[in-house]
Amino acid sequence: MASLLAGATKTAHHLATSLLSAAEAKVGSTIPVKVPVKEDDAQKTFTFEGIKGKNIFVGVPGAFTGTCSAQVPGFINAYEQFKAKGIDNIYVVAVNDVFVMKAWKQQLAPEGTRASF
Secondary structure (H helix, E strand, O other): OHHHHHHHHHHHHHHHHHHHHHOOOOOOOOOOOOOOEOOOOOOOOEOOOOOOOEEEEEEOOOOOOHHHHHHHHHHHHOHHHHHHOOEEEEEEEOOOOHHHHHHHHHHHOOOOOOOEO
16 A cells, blocks of 8 residues: 555656646746735735746645655755845745645745745
8 A cells, every 4th residue: 555655646646747847938038927926924925026036936746745855945044145146035835725835835944935835
């Protein structure tokens, strides 16, 4: 049973990664800005409409997955280096709800981070 579940999880992650790769935003491309996003509070939403400048959007298939949990800390740790190069903010975006994303952010950056999840 465990190997069946592991296989299904691996297949789902591969499919999600493939879809994200196919929908990859290129430098200078536009993204939907009026979609409501939640970060720290399930009752409070914001949109990307007011965001200006240069920003990094890291789209991941899911929080707490091995691959994503290994890659996102690199963006968190390099936050100040990105700022020095003119990046205004880093946004980590996934399909998970606000509670999962908040817990994942706390796990990846227990001391806190200015990157938005």
